[in-house]
Amino acid sequence: MQDELGDLKAFARVAGAGGFRQAARELQVSASGLSDAVRRLEERLGVRLLHRTTRSILPTWQGKQLLARIEPAIADLELALATVSLTGAQAAGTLRLNVPVNSARLFLPRVLPAFLQRYPRVTVEVVAQSDVVDVLAAGCDAGIRYGERLEQDMIALPVGPRIQRFATAASPSYLDANGRPQHPQDLPRLNCLCGRFSKGGAEIWQYQQGSEICRIVPQGSLVYSAGTAVDLAVSAAVSGLGVIYLFEEWLQPYFDSGELEPLLANWWQAFPGPYLYYSDRRLVPPPLRAFIDFIKSESNAGPGKPDDEP
Structure with a gap:
């Protein structure tokens, strides 16, 4: 044999x-x-x-x-x-992650430095993109995605904030000159900074208050890549060009500094946070196993364990 x-x-x-x-x-x-x-x-x-x-x-x-x-x-x-x-020894090797741009910006900076300090023999390669891909076919060990985009044969581990919201904002100077919307239906009269996905589809701005749901197709003088040119859109909003629609956590520093003003906050839709996902059809490589264990330990050490964590 x-x-x-x-x-x-x-x-x-x-x-x-x-x-x-x-x-x-x-x-x-x-x-x-x-x-x-x-x-x-x-x-x-x-x-x-x-x-x-x-x-x-x-x-x-x-x-x-x-x-x-x-x-x-x-x-x-x-x-x-x-x-x-490697049982009983420190994990070593390369961990390849495919993640959306917002996770590369908002979640990974919180965990990767501490993870790499704990596991100095691990190298992490991060591919940030907004398109949904087959992580295994792309040569990655795991990915981060939201629940509606997860494949059924994947193992999913909650990561990051369990509840997130899309926020709407503009600079105080722009709002002073153009007025402050009181309802999502007021947005089309303003200059909206429009995100577009790589496959051509435009972002739809969604709002909800009680049982009332509004979907707005934004229009404006700037159309940007929703995956890779978000910082350009944020800078444009801060400079007074128009209204932006983005993750609340991404915009929070600008709310704190006063550079951007929240709009229609009582309409912001909440949705579940992302998941780290990987295949259940293959053995888990040691660097990925170490990362999974690290995420779980950090979650357990936090203020509260997510209700849906396995």
Whole structure:
């Protein structure tokens, strides 16, 4: 069994490297040893797994079928061995996170410095974008998203404030010159700074007071990328260009300084906070396990544990 596993790993590495010599350099073994391993596997299975030419090594149709089955299993096996070897030791390796821009701005700065100080052998790579992506296909270990965008086969851990709100604001000078709205339906007469998603859809400003719900399609002289140009919109609002609609937490420092004035606060809609999510179909890499445990410990140490935390 051990010899069969070694031959399978040799075949997968040769196919991935596109040649015996390159795979041998990566594994620091002899090319002839890898060739013998692949030959043994082919003889055992009774099929040719690799097309061998003087210029390239390519998997046959049967080889591709076998690779599709064994590569995930080999990856899980190597991860299991790495996890066991780190039991009782400090986690090490790279943690890749895919997060929305607001989480990169509002949540991660609170936790990443302390996490990386506790785990100095871990490197964190953060990809911030607003589009919903398949985190595994994107090469990430986990992501942060809101509940309505989570896939059902994912494990979700609450992170950050459990209740958030979208706020509406403008500079006092702009409001002095143009008036202060008393109802969301007053907003279309003002210059609204409009966020647009990368796929072309415009942000809809949503409000609720009791059973009354209002949805406003903003229009104005500035249209910005809702994911990557938010700071530009905030600066424009502070300078007196118009009305902005953004996470309350993002705008709170400007409320505190008086640079922006809250508008229609009794209409601001509340919604559940984000989740850290990861696949339940694969072993959890040690850096991700350490991050999960760190988030849970920080949550338990806070003023209160979220009601929906597992």
